[in-house]
Amino acid sequence: MSFKVDLHKRVTEFIEDLPRSHQEDFGTFISFLQENPFQFQKQTFVLSQDSHNYDIEKCRGHKNRYRVRLGDYRAYYEIFKDENRIFILKLRPK
Numbered sequence: 001m002s003f004k005v006d007l008h009k010r011v012t013e014f015i016e017d018l019p020r021s022h023q024e025d026f027g028t029f030i031s032f033l034q035e036n037p038f039q040f041q042k043q044t045f046v047l048s049q050d051s052h053n054y055d056i057e058k059c060r061g062h063k064n065r066y067r068v069r070l071g072d073y074r075a076y077y078e079i080f081k082d083e084n085r086i087f088i089l090k091l092r093p094k
Contacts, residue, residue, distance in 0.1 A: 004085045010090075037086055064078050
């Protein structure tokens with residue numbers, strides 16, 4: 001089951017200002033998230049010859065909100081299972 005990933009407007013603007021390599025890393029994470037949104041511990045995602053570790057944890061006090069570390073950045077997202085949709089709320093430096 002594939003999920004649709006939507007980005008908050010501020011996240012989109014933040015990504016546009018990142019270096020190209022970080023933009024590509026974030027794109028790789030979005031691909032991972034579309035296929036595996038319910039992984040809640042460190043996971044390795046292999047895309048071609050590169051492997052990426054994603055430290056995903058559920059946010060306390062929220063039913064469907066998660067955070068993930070992406071290198072020097074941290075992203076927060078919410079999963080809407082009934083809509084097969086993921087909304088990325090924030091992306092910021094650690």
